[in-house]
Amino acid sequence: MTDEIQKFDDSDDTVTNSSNNRPFEEVLNANLSRRSVMRGSLAVAATSFVAGSSTANAFGWSGLKSRRGRSLVNFTPVTLAEGNGPTPSISPDYEYQVLIPWGEPLEPGGPAYSWPPTAEDQRQQIGIGHDGMTFFPIDRRMQEGDYSDRLFRKHWGQGNRHGMLAINHEFGRNSTVLGKDFPESLDDVRTSQHAHGVAVVEIKKQRNGEWQQVESENARRIHVNTPVRFSGPAASSELLKTPNGNIPLGTVNNCSNGHTPWGTYLTCEENFNGYFGATHNKATWTATEEHERYGFSENGFGYGWHVFDRRFDLSDPDYKNEENRFGWVVEIDPFDGTQVPVKRTALGRIKHEGATVTVGKDNRVVVYMGDDQRFDYIYKFVSAGDWVEMRANGVDPLDEGTLYVAKFNEDGTGEWLPLTIDNPALAARFADQAELLTFTRIAADILGATPMDRPEWVTVAPNSDVYCTLTNNSRRTEADAANPMAPNADGHIIRWRDTEEHTGTNFAWDIFLIAQDTHGTEESFSDPDGLWADPDGRLFVQTDGGQKDGLNNQLLVVDTNTKEIRRLFTGVTGDEITGLAITPDRRTLFINTQHPGNGDPSVTNFPAPQDGVTVPRDCTFVITRKNGGVIGS
Structure with missing residues (x-):
């Protein structure tokens, strides 16, 4: 393994989970010999897909329909020999355009753009570390000032050419910025x-x-100094207040994302701890x-930051609890720049990789989330009721629920364990639901949740299958005939299906793809991330790590x-491919390159011509099929 690959795979390698919960490694080893579970118990445990119940249907996406015996991926892939170097490669059936590089004016x-930027210029420019994003279509009614209906419906055809793009800026090294x-x-x-x-x-x-x-x-x-507000069970908690009474400010390390059926953006705070000292x-200061x-x-x-900005100094008693104000899902209205972003505490405080929204039984909102650290957990939130009725009654669906x-x-089944103060085991540790949610990880430890291998993005398919990328587990130590990977440095993709249209407390699961199985083939990939x-039945997979077979991330x-895999795009040396956003007709795809060349x-x-001097810049790619077809076909 090269030093560069090792550097990628050490990312997020720190373990903070000291619980004795049975690790997913053991569950996986016991389960891999039961590869038929998706054909058996999964189908039995799951309910059928209900048209219109997913966020995908709310967008009005349309296109090719899966036909028995016909491949869904028919484009010419980027080959192993083409997928490396200082510039991107794309399928010859596709083309790309560069959009909004870091430092472009807002x-x-x-x-x-000038390098390095001033603080005032950067405040008015596109950020760095392009990551999760969503495209929100605009139609003529909205151009005329009618924002009353923000559901994404099929008749919003204008939105295929015009919209608001909400995009996360996860991180940027000091040396680059x-x-x-x-x-x-402090100005720095x-x-x-x-x-x-x-x-x-x-x-x-x-x-x-x-x-x-x-x-x-x-x-x-x-950004970090933008006023925000809290809502939900922990909004008024003393744990979110500082002794000097400073108002809540900011969001940071915004990784993946989600979007709601009512047309708002969910941005997720991941490695927020790294900005404090x-x-x-x-x-x-002694760590608790x-x-x-x-x-x-x-x-x-x-x-x-902590050296010059007291908010981020853990040893400054005036700012005690400032650190508790980060690690949440933040809701942003992309159509109203005057609205204050809202941190939704009912969704828990973890290192959120994303917040994938679907709509389940009784029109309840369901949010799936991964906690992206080695040996941490997968979560879901279910709203208390029909999201339309809740909003009509002045209650936000993301504030009340479980x-x-x-x-x-190991038998291919699973349970969703409720994180509620009504559980005596949790009531013995936490004073109230607000404290429980502020320290969600500890509550999950107590209930015996399954430690996972860096759970990242989650996506919901139209047939109700739920997929989650698990980037890697280099610490796996045991192997057998059904699980010959020890360690598993390259990750895998898991899938499950919940009972009761995503709202039930039971599910069935299986391993969908194991990255190591693809090495040495034209389908080679490692470290799955974006999803x-x-x-129509296609799964788009982005990678974040040291790819094998000479490849850049892809x-x-x-x-x-x-399970046929084709490579549509590869990035540049040292980057990560991130973010997935799509127009309603699915004929324009937006993705990102993050930290090209590691700065x-x-x-x-890239994206400047090669000269060996110009600092590379994170940016967005606009991808289209040359024949105007559906992306991925």
Whole structure:
């Protein structure tokens, strides 16, 4: 394994789960010999798909219908020999355009990109670390100011060419953003902070076929210093208040995402712990059980924010509990730039990789979430009632409901364990539901949830199958005939189906793909991350890690009926392929490159021409099929 691959696979390798819960490794080893479970117990346990019950149907996506015996992926793939180097490669049946690189003005006429940026310029520019995103279509009614109906319906054909793009900016190294390894002033810290967060931009397809940003009253940057508010069971908790009474501010390390049936964006705070540290200027600091479970340390990830910004200094008594204000799912209205982002505490506080929304039985909202750290858990939230009725009654569906954590059994079944203070085991540890949700990981430990191998993106297919990427588990130690991978450094994709149209407390599961099985073939991939199931039965898989067989990170398309894999796109050396957003007709796909060349201009200068000097920039790709067809076909 090369040093570069090892560096990728060490990402998120820290373990903070000290519970003795039975690890997924053991469950998987016992289960892999039962590969027929999806044909048996899964089909029995699951209910049939109900048209219109998923968020995908709410968007009005349409296209090819799966036909028995006909492949769903018919494009010419990028080959192993083509999928590397300092510039991207794409299937010859497709083409791409570069859009909104890091540092571009948020709106036409804003401050132009220059490197390194100033704090004020970066506040008005596209952030770095492009990751999860959603395209929200705009139709003529909305252009005329009628925002009353935000459900994404089929008649919104205008939205195939015009919409709001909400995009996460996960992280940017100091060396890339500042041109130095450590900040030297509060102004440096502000520059770094303004490069993180979320951007909301309005984009439109021009007559020449290219997409461009357009002026918009709703375009905005949401960063670490943007006012936010809390809602749900923990909103008024003393654990979210600081002694000096400073107002809640900001969102950070925004990884994957979700979107609601009522047309709002969900951005997810992942490795928030790494931005905090301890100076000991005002007091000593010793990590508590809660700090240790969430991975807080004296130096964090080396950003140095705590040295100049007291909010991020764990040893400053005036800002005690500031760290508890991060690790939530944040709701943003992409159509109203005046609305304050809302942190939804009912969804729990973990290192959220994403928040995938579907609609289940009785029209209840269901949110699936992975906690992206080695040996952490998979969660779901089910709203208390019909989301339409709840909103009509002034109750937000993401504020009232039940949060569950998954326990996988080796016989191919599983249970969703409710995380509620009504459970005596949890009531013995937590004072109330607010404290339980603030320290969700500890509550899940107590209930015996199954430790997983870095659960990342989750997606829901039209037949109600749910897929989740598990990036890797380099610490697996046991192998047998059915599980010959020890360790499993390359990850796998798991799938399950819940009872009662996603709202039940039981499920059946199986392993869908094991990455190591693909090495040495034209289907080779490692470290699955981004994930999306389209309405026809295709699974789009993005990778984040050291790819084998000489490949850069990539976007793959899988026929879920046959498990045939084809490579649609590969990025540049040292990058990660992230983010999946689609127009309603599924003929335009948006994806991202994150940290191209790991910020090193000697590796790549993309998207600038290769010169060995220009700093590479994260950016979005607009992907279309040359014949105008459905993406992935």
